[in-house]
Amino acid sequence: MTTQEKEANVEIKKFVASIGITLDRFISQRQQEFPYAKGELSQILRDIGLAAKVVNKAIMGSGLIGIEGPAGERNVQGEEQQKLDVVANMRFIRALTKGQEVCAIISEEDEEMIDTGNHEAKYIVAMDPLDGSSNIDANVPIGTIFSIYRRKSPVGTPPTTEDVLQKGANQVAGGYVLYGSSMILTYTTGYGVNGFTYDHTIGEFILSYPNMKIKELGSIFSYNEGNYNDFSEGTKAYLTYCRNQKYTARYIGSLVADFHRNLLKGGIFFYPATSKSPNGKLRLLYECNSLAFVIEQAGGKATDGKRRILDIEPHDIHQRSPLIIGSSAMVDDVMQFIKNEQFH
Ligand SMILES: O=P(O)(O)OC[C@H]1O[C@](O)(COP(=O)(O)O)[C@@H](O)[C@@H]1O
């Protein structure tokens, strides 16, 4: 072999080595750690990755192909649906149905549970197909949030509401996709949190954030200042404490983006009960549960101000919950301030 060929070989090896592990390979490697695993959950994670690629393409080109703006319908929450809410919803439902490993889906955009017809399938998916809808047209990062559960009803029968009304602690996987300056898929199956960045030059998600951990004590606090007057005295007292600590205030208004930033940098996000949303604004089954699973696996905490989010028994697929989530020491501090308010 000539020197040139040897050098070229070295370059090729270097290039190949520089490509991190792909999501696909990571999933397969992890699956081997569970001898009983048959690949169904792996397939669902792949289906989510596929749908995310398609949705990302639609988002990137939305201004060019006229899918910005309202769709002219309202969803079950009474919110005006954006065209991209509808597109993302369709794409994720299609990918999960065609993947054949999911028997039922609940979505922010659908009033009722969706029976996919895959009655032999063992899994349920709860999803917020497009999170941060109010930011779509402003080109601000948005996301997708998902939770995966094992069904409770017998395989081979139609899924029931009992299958979808499960507490967060029953999740077998939870995560989100962030559509920002780059697309990042982050998830946990209960064995740590890993983040994958999409490399569009090779069309693959590449492991870029292995074994993510959140700082015990961060210095970012994140909430909608416009709701301040509605907050409880304890929450207001904590916000004063944050200001006195010279913490940094950051609020994007897309839950996934605010969450991801705090996960990387350390911080706390909260959307408490307000007069407009007495039970909080965010939805337990397809916004709070998944992020609570991820944050706990990263060493943080998530509460509704009274209970651990993952212990809340749901009674309605679209029920809302106050959410306080992030660095464990900061969540403990808020809880202390809330506890103290009862004594004043
Ligand atoms: O505009 P507000 O009241 O601050 O609410 C922002 C919150 O609402 C949401 O946009 C709700 O999610 P959807 O966009 O999926 O409906 C969150 O992403 C975000 O954290």
Ligand SMILES: [Mg+2]
């Ligand atoms: Mg949302």
Ligand SMILES: [Mg+2]
């Ligand atoms: Mg949404």
